[in-house]
Amino acid sequence: MNSIDFAALAKPVAMQLFADKHNTKMSSANELRFGSNGSLSICLKKGLYKDHESDTGGGLKALIERETGQDGIEWLIQNNHIDDTRGQGKVSDSSKISHKANRAEYIYTNEDGEPLYKVIRAHDRQGKKSFYQNGFVNGQFVKSMDGVTPVPFKLTELSTRTSEPVYIVEGEKDAERLLNGGLLATTNSGGANNWKPDLNRHFESRDVIIIPDNDETGRKHAIKVCENLAEIAKTIKVVHLNKQWRKMPEKGDVSDFLNAGYVIEDLARVAHDTLLYGVPDAREWLSDALITDDMLNTTPPARQHLICGLLPAGVVGIIGAPGGTGKSMCALQMSISIACGAAFFGHEIERPCKVLYLSAEDDKEECWRRLNSFVTSNSINGWKGNEEPIDAELLKQNLFIKSLVGESFLLTQAEGTGVAMPTCEADNLADLVAQIDNIKLIIVDTYSRFNGGRENSNEDAAQFIKACERLSKKTGATILIIAHTRKGGRGDVDDLAGGARFVDSSRWAATLHEYLSDEQTLKQCEKQGIEFSEAKRHVCFKVVKDNYLGIKGNTIYLRRSEYGGILKEHENMLTVIGESAKQTKAVNQYDELCEKLVTFLRERNANKDYITTSKLKNVYSGKVGRFGVSDKVLLQVLERAIDEGVLFKRPMKPKGESLHVTADEAV
Known part of the structure; x- marks a missing residue:
């Protein structure tokens, strides 16, 4: 224009x-x-x-x-305030400099204004720029910079206007443009990325405003200047003019900004509004926190499941169990199911995906032996007795088992008596995993081996979860931490090691528990003919925390099979034992009541005092009645005794039927 x-x-x-x-x-x-x-x-x-x-x-x-x-x-x-003359005549549009001299010289001086060297900018006929530097020796400029120490441009101004902020730009032309506008401006000789440490002392305790050109070179130059002055200047700001001038061209500079219709006051305002170097920008930080039209007018995507209806995707969770219960085997079984896309105890896997199993307790050979249990039985798990065969090709493609036994691989580490903090190993692991496509599950086995803090410290546990959350965020994977629970627990959320913050900080947790192991239940097992070794095979997998799926309390009853401890779904043995006990009680109760009923009928019949069914029910049932049981139980015993031929009914006159003992009639 x-x-x-x-x-x-x-x-x-x-x-x-x-x-x-x-x-x-x-x-x-x-x-x-x-x-x-x-x-x-x-x-x-x-x-x-x-x-x-x-x-x-x-x-x-x-x-x-x-x-x-x-x-x-x-x-x-x-709006017809000006004519569109862009591209007409010799004058370029408003984003370009209107005229450039063929040659310009810029003299660098000391604080007293004495020449030290000069920079010469020249243009050839094609408009290509070139720069030269000449030192000042014995009263004249020479084509050598030997022994010359670089200084900021316009050092005299810089040393006398000590209370003003200093604008550092790229190039003498831009510095002079700002100086002419009343601002204190300077630059370094040699162009971008040529800032020398010798320049730093001149900016001690000064308020510095850096205005880079709008290109990658300019941005790198601004960072280099910031790094040099960070411990020297009082304050530093980096002003990116493209935030004000949205159409600022690539390589545009502050002179282009002013040529485009902006004024010195605009530049000062943008500088005033820019945050200090190193201070985070709240606007950028909140940019992804804004409530958008899409959030108000469309349905959000459905939550993804790693295991349908059981384990959500992209969370940090815990599987806890006492030592020797089979938690590592359970975690491996889950890993194989996800790697092969096979159901995990009746819960479908959305799609096969890669799994990384990090084992810090079992070496490679032990992991191999456990894996071999599945290969030998050629099954992953059972759903009401139906086997799920292993897809060997998917298993080789998707499952990675990394043993870290003997290695110091901590996700958190405490210094002295302080709180444990995430380590560089956590970030390194995230960087490694991020290179592998489609890893959706990482097993951390166990918490105590990967935690460099105190196992039952709330603060250390929260930091460990935070390290795992960083790993999950960087990789997109679900992180499952295998942890111990206290001995003698019943698989409740409070039994998990790590303190309350360990569970509170996670999004999902489950326990594996030998639910027949308490003394009273073991006695019931013994009465029902269930040996101790068999009772110990039965465990339950219980979801004790769930923030997303609404399945807290869901329980899967399992039995550790003879194939190396592979878990198979099984009916709830407490129910089995309870039903068996009820049956035993019912048998014993029938024998006792039937004997009483026979004696009672013999007495009444001997005295011609015949008993009918309704009289038996209405007169002799109830807790205070002759038999001490309800009418329902008494009639059930009567019905069974008649079915088995112990008792029978005989018609009475004028109506009704009396009850008699079959054995007495035979005599």
Whole structure:
């Protein structure tokens, strides 16, 4: 675009944007005011604005962009404030410098203004730039920089204007442009990425504002300057102008920014709003926290399951059990099911995927022996007796068993008596796993071997879960931690080692428990002819924590088979024992009541006092009755005694039937 007179455009543009807010009482010939309190002012002489309410200001182009969200030049053209002359004549558009001299010299001096060296910028006929540096020796410039120590450009200004912030730009041309605008600006000789440590001392305790060019080289240069001045400068800001000028071209610089219609006040405002170097930007941090239209108007994706209806995907969970219960075998069995896509105790696997089993308790040979149990039996698990054969090809493709026995591989580590914190091994593991496609489950066996803190410390346990969450986030995998539970527990959530924070910090937890192991139950087993060794084979897999699926309390009853401890689904032995005990009790009760009933009938019949069924029920049943049982139980015994021929019924006159003992009639 040709040069734009923003001052002349200030009034028509302001009236178009804010006509309904025009404050005529506070406006004057040189200034327009808008808002009930006149908080927005437009300087008609300079084409600048000042928002007193937000304490911001700048040029007319920046104001247009703030109010419309459009590029300022585009908006002026669309609203017929200026003609579109882009691409016409010798003058380039507003993003380009209008004229470049064929040769320019920039002299670098010491604090007293004495020459030290100069930088020469030249352009050939094709417009290609070249730079030369000449040292100043014995009163004249020479084509050598031997013995010359680099200094910042305009060092005299820098050393005298000590209270002002220092703008560090790329190139002498840009520095002079800002100096002419009233800002204190400097640069280094040699271009981007040529910042020398000798320059650092000149910025001690200064407020530094770095403005890189809009390209990768410029961004790297800004980082290098920050690293050099981080311990020297008072404050550092890095101003990326493309955040204000959305259409800033690649390689654009601060001069291009000003040529595009922005003014020095816009630059100062952007610098003021920029956070200090090293301070996180809350706006960027919250960028993924915004509530979007999609979140309000569409249905979110369904939660993914690793094991349908049992284990959600992408969480950190725990499987806990006392030593020797078979928790590692259970974890391996789950790993094989997921690797092969075979159901895990009746729960379908959505699709076969890769599993990494990290074993810190069992060496490679022991892991091999356990795996061989499945291969030998050619089954993964049973669902009501139906076997699930192993797909050997999928198993080889998807299951990785890494033994770390004897290695110091800690996901957390405590220094002295402090809280254990995530280690570099945790990040290294995440980087390794991230290189393997489709790993969806990582087994960490066991918590005590991978935890460098105190096993029952709440704080250390929470940090261990945090390390596993980082691993899950980086890899997208579900992390299952195999942990111990206290001896004598009943498979409840409180039995898990690691303290309350261990379970609280996880999203899912299950226990494996020998549910026939307490003394009273073992006595019941013995009464039913179940040997101790058989009782110990029966375990239950119980979900004791679940944040997502609503399955807390779900229990799967299992039996460790003779094939190396492979778990098979089995009926609940407590139910079996209970039913058996009921049957035994019923048999004993029948024999006792039948004998009493026979004696009772003999007595009554001998005295011609015959008993009918209704009389037996109404007169002699109940806890206080002759037999001490309910009418229901008494009638069941009577019915069975008649069926078995112990008793029989004889018709009575005029009606009814009396009860008699069959053996007495035979005599």
